[in-house]
Amino acid sequence: MRKFILACGVAAIFTSVQSSAATYMIGDNDGFGVGVSDNADHPFTGLPPYDNRSAAEKAAMNGAQYTDTYSTTQPGYSPQAGAIATFIFTNLGSGWTQGAMTFDLADFQASTFGATVVTYNGFVQNWAFNDGYPKTAIHSFDLQQNVLNSINSLGSLTVKIDRSASTDFYGFDYAMLTDYNIVTPMPAVPEPATWAMMILGFGVVGHLLRRGKSHVRTAIRFT
Ligand SMILES: [Ca+2]
Ligand SMILES: [Ca+2]
Ligand SMILES: [Ca+2]
Structure with a gap:
């Protein structure tokens, strides 16, 4: 005994085995560059355009250039033909079985002012929320199997947010990809x-x- x-x-x-998640961030969680709280009201009006990006964010090519602005890079309250914000996550490897995309957004409307079409590696996503002006909100979406399969074959995830048919103004604080399949044995x-x-x-x-x-x-x- x-x-x-x-x-x-x-x-x-x-x-003891501890599960943990790997995260991949594009942009930073700095309150749209000016400390705006999550799930709160933001002060942006679109006039004058708000651009709170760091120099590195302005120069970025992975989508960070679309963060910490308020429609600065896709300006105007009108349909923006060809206006697509693209976020590119690379070096993701292949063992993905479960994951999520998270966006920290400022008054993003998926349909109220025209459809905003979102794709992950070309697969259309069902975004059906309208946060309303002037709300900030964090939205997280589980990755569907077809997206997971495409990550495993490409080793990357390309998110396209197309507002060609939308008149909405919006802001991103950051975009984050999470891999929930990482399990780390802890020798403790x-x-x-x-x-x-x-x-x-x-x-x-x-x-x-x-x-x-x-x-x-x-x-x-x-x-
Ligand atoms: Ca935030
Ligand atoms: Ca920033
Ligand atoms: Ca930010």
Whole structure:
């Protein structure tokens, strides 16, 4: 019995496996460059255009150039023919089985002012939300199997947000891709203080077990 308890304790410590997720960020979570809170009201009006990008964001080619602006790079309250914000995630490898795309948005309307068409690696996504002016909101979408398959074959994910038919103004704080399939075994080497607690704990358990046995023997003797 004692050996069994000891074995269970050691197994629990040394074979603990911890799941974690890998994330890929385009842009940064800095409140659209000016500290605007998540799920709050933003101060942007579109006039004058708000452009709070860092120099690196302005020069980016992966989609960060579309963050921390308020329709600056796709200006005007009118349909923007050919206006497509493209976010490109690369070096994703191939073992994707579960993942999500997350966007931190400023008053994004998917349909109110005309359809905004969104594709992941060419697959059209069902975006059916209208946050309304002047709300900021974070939206997260699980990746469908066809998108996961395409990531596994391409090693990349290209997100296109096409507002050719939309008159909506909007802003991105960041776009984030999450891989939920990462499982990291944790060898979990206990620290000296933990070792001391373990030894003390096992000693107490052993002592209690010995006491339990002697009680049993005593009980047998007197019956
Ligand atoms: Ca934010
Ligand atoms: Ca920024
Ligand atoms: Ca940002």
